[in-house]
Ligand SMILES: Nc1ncnc2c1ncn2[C@@H]1O[C@H](COP(=O)(O)OP(=O)(O)OP(=O)(O)O)[C@@H](O)[C@H]1O
């Protein structure tokens with residue numbers, strides 16, 4: 236009883252201190268976030284709003300300030316030809332655009348799938364204990380550390396139909412009957428881009444997954460050993476559920492990246508309709524074809540598509556960014 | 562039901578030998594406790610028995626059969642880890658049933674029955690749907706024990722299962738483990754601890770380890786009454802046995818004499834020794850008086866009930882003659 240009486244006032248002050256502390260923390264957090272929010276608004280929010288605005292105008296490169304509002308015309312409009320025939324125009328009925336959308340989705344889904352699987356394999360290997368693990372961990376990051384432009388150029392030489400080392404090797408080993416223009420042929424262009432992207436980004440994926448793997452306590456594998464859980468079952472029943480939060484976040488990072496892929500394709504397969512993605516097409520219209528407003532409409536749609544896919548993914552995958560339900 | 566025999570077991574991690582040749586027999590249905598100071602190799606020895614660690618040399622036999630190369634899951638063991646090692650993404654029920662669901666030949670009903678029986682034994686029935694993170698430390702520990710029971714093992718291995726619990730819960734869980742042993746008298750249990758009270762209260766036999774070697778094996782009372790060395794004498798019993806050397810020991814024809822605090826009486830005069838009180842501790846039921854009398858550590862006298870000695874008092878003490886332990890220069894008892 237005596238302790239009860241003693242404890243009450245202490246507990247009361249304890250509660251109050253905590254809430255004050257929380258308030259203080261929230262206030263501090265706001266102040267720390269403010270600079271970043273301002274920076275984001277300036278470098279991301281404002282350009283985004285401008286793009287969206289231009290997509291509803293007739294802006295062109297040499298007449299940006301004089302752009303006039305034309306509504307949804309860039310997206311969809313009905314045109315009456317002199318002959319009286321009716322034509323539908325605009326982005327939503329543009330076959331090139333939908334080809335680019337399809338290319339982008341195909342590229343994103345395939346590359347992220349292989350990167351996730353290979354990244355998981357690499358992460359599992361790197362998580363095992365062996366001599367020289369530190370060096371291997373650092374070495375595996377090299378493809379990711381090389382700037383995309385550099386690695387894209389490097390690969391484009393390796394894939395070159397005349398002097399490329401891959402064709403040379405293939406011929407010498409008898410795997411190829413004739414030299415293949417990997418990046419220029421419509422059938423192989425997408426594969427070539429995928430291979431390079433997977434080569435480049437698997438390390439990043441592996442590292443993110445590795446971080447998740449290292450959070451899994453070691454002792455439960457010993458418990459599993461005693462429970463007689465087969466290693467493959469251990470992976471699917473223990474490892475995978477426990478790294479799932481990290482894996483889902485890693486996938487979403489990569490998905491966002493892959494959906495706006497530009498540099499690799501721009502360098503590796505310029506002007507190939509087999510690989511042209513939304514970003515590449517948008518840039519082409521914005522600056523090469525002087526269809527600034529039309530390009531802005533593409534950028535806007537690209538933004539919408541990425542946003543919707545991300546929301547769907549987060550919702551379906553129940554992704555949590557706070558480190559998962561551990 | 563399993564007896565376990567260790568024959569000259571050695572274990573080295575790289576160049577460091579941690580277990581240096583252990584011979585030991587654990588009998589069927591016995592509660593064996595490994596005690597020893599930190600780093601002496603208790604956990605390693607237990608992990609060798611479990612099969613989680615490979616034996617460097619020597620032979621391990623379960624029921625007379627060599628099991629050196631047998632996988633842990635085939636040895637009929639269950640282990641309770643110090644860190645609980647519960648699967649964090651599974652409910653209590655799933656944690657307890659996981660091993661069984663993967664084994665062939667258990668129907669759903671049978672698994673449920675076994676899990677529920679274990680849960681009832683440990684009074685965790687109401688937590689079966691919870692995740693480990695929604696439980697307190699003591700509840701998690703019971704789930705870990707429950708998971709082990711569900712496996713229906715022949716050998717139960719515990720590695721310091723109580724060390725993460727607070728004092729009160731420790732006592733309660735200790736009693737539960739003792740009851741568990743009584744109710745599962747066909748199961749051999751090996752229990753690692755560095756707490757000698759746990760060892761004394763739980764064990765049928767205690768194995769004292771020191772630096773990778775077995776120092777002594779025996780029942781708690783054997784170790785208490787007839788320690789095989791100064792090390793065991795000092796390790797078993799609380800408060801620690803008093804050791805007196807030099808001239809005072811020579812009077813008893815020994816290099817060192819050991820006498821427990823409870824075997825010393827304070828006498829008005831004509832004591833064997835005398836000393837100055839430097840500190841007293843009253844625990845209610847009994848009390849300790851610490852005496853300075855030229856020994857390395859102060860001599861502790863344990864008295865029944867409270868006492869009112871004050872620092873600076875000079876008192877005479879007399880050891881009970883038949884409770885004196887005499888040791889030679891090598892730390893071995895003189896009998
Ligand atoms: N995997 C390992 N690699 C190298 N050395 C190890 C390994 N495991 C244990 N050791 C060493 O073996 C010795 C015994 O370790 P062990 O864990 O068996 O001690 P312990 O008696 O259980 O101690 P504690 O009471 O602190 O748990 C220690 O010196 C430890 O450093």
Ligand SMILES: [Mg+2]
Nearest residue numbers: 603604605721
């Ligand atoms: Mg240990």
